[in-house]
Amino acid sequence: MIAIIDYGMGNLRSVFNAFQALGIEAVIADGPAGLREAAGVVLPGVGAFGDGMRNLCERGFIEELEKQVVAGGKPFLGLCLGLQLLGTRGFEHGENAGLGWIPGVVNRLVVPDALRVPHIGWNDTRFVKPDALFDGLGAAAAFYFVHSFVLVPDDPAVITGVCDYGVDFTASVRRDNICATQFHPEKSHKAGLAVLRNWAAALPKSC
């Protein structure tokens, strides 16, 4: 069973529906207690960085996540804002502290003049490092993005996928049990559902 974190920011219904369609048992956790029994934790998110951190904190998730994911090694999947919140600091509507699990900053996507921001739509992600998340997808796949900010990790070795929108930016990251995508797998048809299936397939079976 996996837990999807409800912190008032998510398109969590879509994420829940995607796992259901894949036959993977998922629950929506509206408080930290809901994370304890789960084999893996998903942090989805549509929204602004500061509100996201504030809501995670107010609902008591941060301490439990530190315990389960950082100390306990429980598999974690961040989606969109759920990737950005892994950074140390974010600059959307002022400066805010992030979770800091993947040291780096979340900046506005700066692209050549002719390109429009937010970056909305289907774009190719090149898989720059082998990752079980992308099993069966080849060297690159088109996923759906919708965002104005990007994570710039301090250590480029955590980057597993790169997307080109006039400039290359971080499309996916992994550090041990913590992985995340800037794109929305739950909104990316077959390629996206494959990512969610791959992530769930690697979870401990006993749970």
Place this chain on the structure above:
Amino acid sequence: MLKKRLIPLLLLQNGLLVRSESFSIHQVLGNPIHEVERFNQWSVDELIYIDISQDDACDLRRDDHKIRGLNDPLAILDAVSRTCFMPLTWGGRIRSVAEMRERISRGADKITLNSAAVKTPDLITQGAQVFGSQAIVVSIDSRRHADGTREVFIDGGRTATGWKPDDWAREAQRLGAGEILLQSIERDGTGEGYDLELIAAVAAATSIPVIACSGVGRYEHYVDGIRAGASAVAAANIWHFKELSDRGGKRALAKGGIDIRL
């Protein structure tokens, strides 16, 4: 690189899927969920659903369809998001941040504001602050006057606002909108093609993506819309009345040299 998008726009009126002409004539097409299942199987780029009901009345013919609670647009959103593994924009009758949150938590990725954005511009900013600009689509309905000037209308095309479409689009962006959905009242349902001057003016006035809509009668019209400056091309009626409308549209765009997701 980022691909141009091809988007079906579905109109919901009192619980039923309808087609529209000039924003005033609406014919019932049927079940609001079945179309979504079809589009999902076709793996279309994205979907926009707009509830254009003017009141809470529901159509009695809903009994013909096998989905309960069709009189509640939110129940339709629930059903749509269960079969929809693509980006979903939901609009119509959204007047508060609470109503935005309700729709996003039920599976919408973006919400669109139209009349409410003009009446309460601060709603755009509030929504962008809570959900991020990328989740706030401002929908603009333009009407071309006899002298060639264009004006933004709200309330389903019934109320003039005094705004020029490009000025209002620029202002909407400044307030925090992440995308513009651009419709043309007099082109709606005609099949004569997009209002290309309108698209060019709004695209030039903004740096956020513009979704062109209204007037598509042939797939080649999509190419014109992209060339005029749109980042995405949407249509409603053509999706209902032509076979293989996604393939056909994509093929025309590719033939026009436009980078799309095949």
